[in-house]
Amino acid sequence: MRLLVLSCLGFVACDAAYPEAAPVDPSSESCGACHTREYAAWSESPHGRSSDSPVFRALVAEVRTTWGDATAKRCEGCHAPGHDGSDRIGCVTCHQALGNRGARDALLIVDPSAPIAAPHPPTGPTPHATRPGSFLASAELCATCHVLTGPEHFVESTWDEFLASPAAAAGLTCQSCHLPRSDGRADHGLVSVTPPWGRGEPLLTERREAAAALVGAALDLTLAQTDDGVVVRLANARGGHSVPTGATLVRELWVEVRGPHAAVARALSVVATMTADGVTVPLPTEADTVVVGALAPGEAVERALALTPPVEATLYLRPVRADMAEALGFDPDTPELAPIVVSRVTLAP
Ligand code: HEC
Ligand code: HEC
Ligand code: HEC
Ligand code: HEC
Ligand code: HEC
Incomplete structure (x- = not known):
């Protein structure tokens, strides 16, 4: 008990909600020794591999060269906060926030001295103290990192988009969609768009299918016949925020429309425009102007095409846009980065 008093004196946060110190090793590996299920899901998630992404590393190298070391450190401060002693977004980043x-x-x-935030009171004795997890369950926890106001062109507005969405009005949180409960327990796998680099099959195929299902769940792709041809339309019908959101600079979505005799490769395209002196450039570090390409919740884009049915429309997603991948030294058609088919619709004559 003496230990507890000492540790309380040593830290600013020491209130009645803290029954005792949390005598656990903060490393995610140590949590994982007991919480095997959460650890397994987290390890393969973008949080558990937040500084591993070769695309992130390559971009940070560009940032360091162009904008200097202090700016590159800001990237790392969020992607590699190091609360668990490693360069990941570890268990304690969220559970001791x-x-x-x-x-x-x-x-x-x-x-790091706080009891572990828990969604519900433990059912039995715990080797570490726990406390109620109201902040853990809140969208504000996620928003802390999922809103960037720089450095430079690195701007992300997921939280603001979410606040204005029907999903927020309906009382959902980020957790409702991204850490959904399976068998009554929060799923730490974070269904996502960023590929599981270097993890091989079958995980890669599984994750590409999950990304297609995630993005497809938000979007409606439709084809309609008119007097002059067909209209192809893409709407963000059910997203909890814009599509894409977050790292919109990196992503690319487009629709290809094909008939038996003609095809329009980019009938619709949702991608950021990056320019320097009015000329398109592949990297944000080269751009003086960046215009975000994304569909807000409820927003749609459409285009009339002089094609006669039968026609087929296919929605593709690239986790990393082809021009950026190439400029960073990646093959855009490597299995991790190849286009993902999100959905396909057809219109009969
Ligand atoms: C305030 C936190 C924060 C800062 C600072 C930040 N990011 Fe991110 N970054 C995020 C979040 C959150 C995501 C996830 C969004 C998504 O995947 O759409 C992300 C995603 C990315 C991605 C896409 C995922 C991947 O690994 O392929 C890249 C690349 C990236 N960031 C690079 C950078 C670079 C370079 C910097 C510095 C110039 C930077 N970020 C600064 C929070 C941050
Ligand atoms: C991005 C933040 C975040 C990270 C990182 C994270 N968790 Fe969680 N964890 C949560 C949230 C959010 C919940 C569910 C809160 C709720 O439903 O109210 C949760 C729930 C849990 C639960 C209770 C499961 C249940 O639903 O009954 C355990 C156990 C847990 N986490 C362990 C871990 C471990 C171990 C790690 C690291 C391997 C980890 N978490 C990493 C956010 C996180
Ligand atoms: C020595 C094993 C052990 C270690 C190490 C450990 N825990 Fe726990 N933890 C438990 C047990 C046992 C429970 C109670 C489980 C129950 O209620 O059925 C628990 C409960 C929890 C809960 C509450 C949810 C629940 O299932 O009741 C969370 C969240 C949690 N731990 C996270 C962590 C995190 C984060 C770490 C690392 C900093 C960690 N634990 C380290 C054994 C451990
Ligand atoms: C400490 C900062 C931080 C916190 C807190 C945080 N995130 Fe993240 N998150 C990131 C970063 C950085 C990435 C990008 C990692 C990468 O792929 O390089 C990311 C990636 C993600 C992704 C994957 C995006 C994609 O498609 O690749 C999802 C989904 C996500 N976070 C959801 C959440 C949710 C939900 C919460 C709250 C429970 C949360 N995050 C809390 C920093 C954070
Ligand atoms: C109604 C469900 C829902 C809610 C609520 C929700 N999301 Fe999403 N999220 C999605 C869907 C669907 C996608 C895939 C489409 C897209 O990219 O927007 C996604 C994708 C993402 C991505 C990866 C985007 C990309 O294209 O790289 C991140 C990061 C993310 N969400 C973070 C958050 C955060 C943070 C919150 C809370 C502020 C949140 N989400 C709330 C459904 C939701």
Whole structure:
């Protein structure tokens, strides 16, 4: 008991909700020794591999060269916060977060002496203290990192998009869609768009299918016949935020329309425009102007085409746009980066 008092004196956050210190090793591996299920899902998730992404690493190298070391450190501060002693977004980053100094720019307050935030009271004795997880369950936890106001062109507005969405009005949180409960327990796998680099099959195929299902769940792709031809339409009908959201600079979505005799490769395209002196460039570090390409919740794009049915429309997603991948030294058609077929519709004559 003496230990507990000492550790309380040593840290700012020491209130009645803290029955005792949390005597656990903060490394995610140590949590994983007991919480095998959460650890297994987290290890393959973008949080568990947040500094591993070769695309992230290659971009940070560009940032370091162009904008300097201090700016590159800001990237790493969010992608590799190191709360668990490694360069990942570890278990304690979320489970020992007490709050934030604003829901943006990674201003998270993490106390390594805090009891572990839990969604429900433990059913039996625990080797570490727990506390109620109201911040853990809140969208503000996620928003702390999922809103960037820089550096430079690195701007992400997922939280603001979410606040204005029907999903927020319906009382959903980020967790409702991204850490859904399976068998009553929060699924830490984070269905996502970023590929599981270097993990091989069958995980790669599984994750590409999951990404297609995730993105496809938000979007409606339709074809309609008119007097002059066909209209192809893509709508963000059910997204909890824009599509794509977050790293919109990196992603690319497009629709190809094909008939028996003609095809339009880019009938519709949702991608950021990056330019320097009005000329298109592949990297944000080269751009003076960036215009985000994304569909807000409820927003749609459409185009009339002089094609006669039968026609088929296919929606593709690239986790990393081809021009950027090439400029960073990747083959855009490597299995991790090849286009993912999200959905396909046909219109009969
Ligand atoms: C405030 C936190 C924060 C900062 C600072 C930040 N990012 Fe991110 N970054 C994120 C989040 C959150 C995502 C996930 C969004 C998504 O995947 O759509 C992300 C996604 C990415 C991705 C796509 C995922 C991948 O690994 O392929 C890249 C690349 C990336 N960031 C690069 C950078 C670079 C380079 C910088 C610095 C210039 C930077 N980020 C700064 C939070 C941050
Ligand atoms: C991105 C933040 C985040 C990270 C990182 C994270 N968790 Fe969680 N964890 C959550 C959230 C959110 C919940 C569910 C909260 C709720 O439903 O109210 C949760 C729930 C849990 C639960 C209770 C499961 C249940 O639903 O009954 C356990 C156990 C757990 N996490 C362990 C871990 C372990 C171990 C790690 C690291 C391997 C980890 N978490 C990493 C956010 C996170
Ligand atoms: C020595 C084993 C052990 C270690 C190490 C451990 N835990 Fe736990 N933890 C438990 C047990 C046992 C429970 C209670 C499980 C129950 O209620 O059925 C628990 C409960 C929890 C809960 C509450 C949810 C629940 O299932 O009741 C969370 C969240 C949690 N631990 C996260 C963590 C995190 C994060 C770490 C690493 C910093 C960690 N644990 C380290 C054994 C451990
Ligand atoms: C400490 C900062 C931080 C916190 C807190 C955080 N994230 Fe993230 N998140 C990131 C970063 C950085 C990435 C990008 C990792 C990568 O792929 O390079 C990311 C990636 C993701 C992705 C994958 C995006 C994609 O398609 O690749 C999802 C989904 C996600 N986070 C959801 C959440 C949710 C839900 C919460 C709250 C429970 C949360 N995050 C809390 C920083 C954070
Ligand atoms: C109604 C369900 C829903 C809610 C709520 C929701 N999302 Fe999403 N999220 C999705 C869907 C569907 C996608 C795939 C389409 C897309 O990219 O927007 C996605 C994709 C993402 C991605 C990867 C996007 C990309 O294209 O790289 C990130 C990061 C993300 N969500 C973070 C969040 C955060 C943070 C919150 C809370 C502020 C949140 N989401 C709330 C459904 C939801």
